[in-house]
Amino acid sequence: MNPKSALALSVAAMAVVIVVSNVLVSIPINSWLTWGTLTFPFAFLVTDLVNRYYGVKKARIVVYAGFAVGIAASLALAAAALDMTVVRIALASGTAFLISQLLDVSVFDKLRAKTWWVAPFVSSAISTVLDTFLFYALAFVGTGLAWQQWAVGDLGVKWLVAVVALIPYALFTGRKAQTA
Numbered sequence: 001m002n003p004k005s006a007l008a009l010s011v012a013a014m015a016v017v018i019v020v021s022n023v024l025v026s027i028p029i030n031s032w033l034t035w036g037t038l039t040f041p042f043a044f045l046v047t048d049l050v051n052r053y054y055g056v057k058k059a060r061i062v063v064y065a066g067f068a069v070g071i072a073a074s075l076a077l078a079a080a081a082l083d084m085t086v087v088r089i090a091l092a093s094g095t096a097f098l099i100s101q102l103l104d105v106s107v108f109d110k111l112r113a114k115t116w117w118v119a120p121f122v123s124s125a126i127s128t129v130l131d132t133f134l135f136y137a138l139a140f141v142g143t144g145l146a147w148q149q150w151a152v153g154d155l156g157v158k159w160l161v162a163v164v165a166l167i168p169y170a171l172f173t174g175r176k177a178q179t180a
Contacts, residue, residue: 018070032153092138100131
C-alpha cells in the first residue's frame with residue numbers, strides 16, 4: 001500500500017475508534033466500566049502502527065486528524081442531543097485524547113529501537129494513565145457520578161488491551177514473540 005493510502009486508512013481507522021468510543025462511553029457495562037472502555041484503547045494501536053511504519057511526523061498527523069474528526073463528530077452529536085453533559089464529555093475526550101496520544105507518539109519514538117513489544121506496550125501503558133485521569137476528571141468532576149470508580153476500571157481495561165493489542169501489532173508488523 002502506498003504511504004498516502006496508508007495514511008488515509010489510518011486516519012479513517014482513528015476516526016472510527018474515536019467516534020464509536022465517544023458514543024459508547026455513555027453506555028455502562030456495570031458500575032466499573034462503560035462500553036467505550038473496550039474500544040478506545042485501539043486508538044493507541046493505530047498510532048503505534050503508524051509510528052512504527054511511517055515515523056513520528058505521520059503519527060502526529062493521524063493524532064491531529066483523529067482529534068479533529070473526534071471533536072467535530074462528538075460536538076455534532078452533542079448539539080443534536082442538546083445536552084451540555086455530552087458537550088463536556090466531548091471536550092474532555094478531545095483534550096485527553098490529544099495530550100495522551102502526543103505523549104504516546106513521543107514515548108514510542110524514544111523506545112522504538114528496543115525489543116519489538118517494548119515501544120507499543122510501554123507507550124500505551126504510560127499514555128493511558130494520563131488519558132484516563134484527564135478524561136474522567138474533566139468530564140465528570142462535580143457531577144456526583146462515580147467517575148473515580150469508572151476511571152480505575154477503565155485504566156485496568158486499557159492496560160489489559162495494551163497487552164492484547166500486542167497480538168495485532170505483531171501481526172501487522174511481521175514480528176514474532178521470540179524475535180528482538
